[in-house]
Amino acid sequence: MIEAVGLTKRYGAKTAVYNLSFQVRPGAVTGFLGPNGSGKSTTMRMILGLDEPTAGHVTVGGYPFRKLPNAPRQVGALLDAKAVHGGRSARQHLLCLAQLSGIPARRVDEVLGVVGLQNVARKRSKGFSLGMGQRLGIAAALLGDPQVLLFDEPVNGLDPEGILWVRNFMKQLASEGRTVFVSSHLMSEMALTADHLIVIGRGQLLADMSVKDFISYNSADFARVRTPEGDPGQREKLTAALSEAGGQVLPEQDGALRVTGLPLPRISDLAHGADVRLWELSPHQASLEEAYMRMTQGAVDYRSTVDERAALQQQMPGAVPQGGPYGHAPGAPAQQVGFPPGTMLPGYAEPPAPPQQHAPGAPYTPGAPMPSAPGAPSAAPAAPAMPPTAPPAQPPAAPSAPADLTKSDTEDAR
């Protein structure tokens, strides 16, 4: 198990990670989600002893990484797939790592087969595609057959077949009783891969819950309502009538309205009563990606100016509810705003959970995939930009970040 308690990392004036407490348990894939620059790689580096926390601590199997006996056989990691000597072949690269950790050479060929690189094992890695590089990084992480595995954005650059392979592979590792901690900025991917989610924004914990709970708490139903184009008066009249009846009304980008809190027949009756004609009235369900975007959007550091303009244009005075599913007073306990127990929101300083006892992970069976992260690379991965998803109409209350966790701090000092 990985356990972080009050983990904080500052780089000069920049707070990359703030007061993070969580546990990553064996036998499950735990997704580590957050927008670009939210502190995922920094957290992983601290877990692996590559960065020293400014405050708090993190342990693997009860030990700080640097004190872990025989670490390469206990923990494997993929942090930066490009951290490979390009002049060496895949096999040579893995042989070097294996030798450093006292791992037999036959294990190198085993892991090359597991990741599907056996046919290019003797080719220089500088000719590898990003996807092949990711597979080589995963092979390195498996070398020591570790019980704990960390993968930073492992599907970066992989084609759909590769993504499917990684997804199934993570699940297989977890089913063998291993602790699997996988970072990503894509909710859609994690919803398919992970059993549990830890979501951070600007270095702070936003959510810590099972994927099942995340889905049931975030798959809210809503109605889309459209009034005749070219008659904004109708739209305003309907917005007022729906809001007065207790509905929450948000403008959609295409001019329609998104209504929650009222059943469809009631919306129809209210429109009729207000003498408003409807061109559309349809039931919908919010996607998980959307829920995640809403949850983290107050904590996004890097956003296209086009998206920012769209968000501004969408803010219709009077049409936006005070406190949607994520609208919360800074520092409010999650339970007060409809989050499940155990969820934490920015500014809510919950004492760290006591350590829990878990059944030890199933032992590795020969022939099954596994091993280590000898000499885990230290550089953070080059993550792709956020997908161009339009932000919701009304940004939720900004997280109550510590004084130095501000937008002006986001200059990358790396």
Ligand SMILES: Nc1ncnc2c1ncn2[C@@H]1O[C@H](COP(=O)(O)OP(=O)(O)OP(=O)(O)O)[C@@H](O)[C@H]1O
């Ligand atoms: N060595 C460093 N010196 C200064 N600032 C740093 C350093 N490493 C990270 N940061 C900053 O800390 C913040 C968190 O970075 P980190 O790489 O951990 O985020 P991330 O969630 O992994 O992002 P991405 O998804 O883009 O990889 C960023 O603002 C980053 O610029």
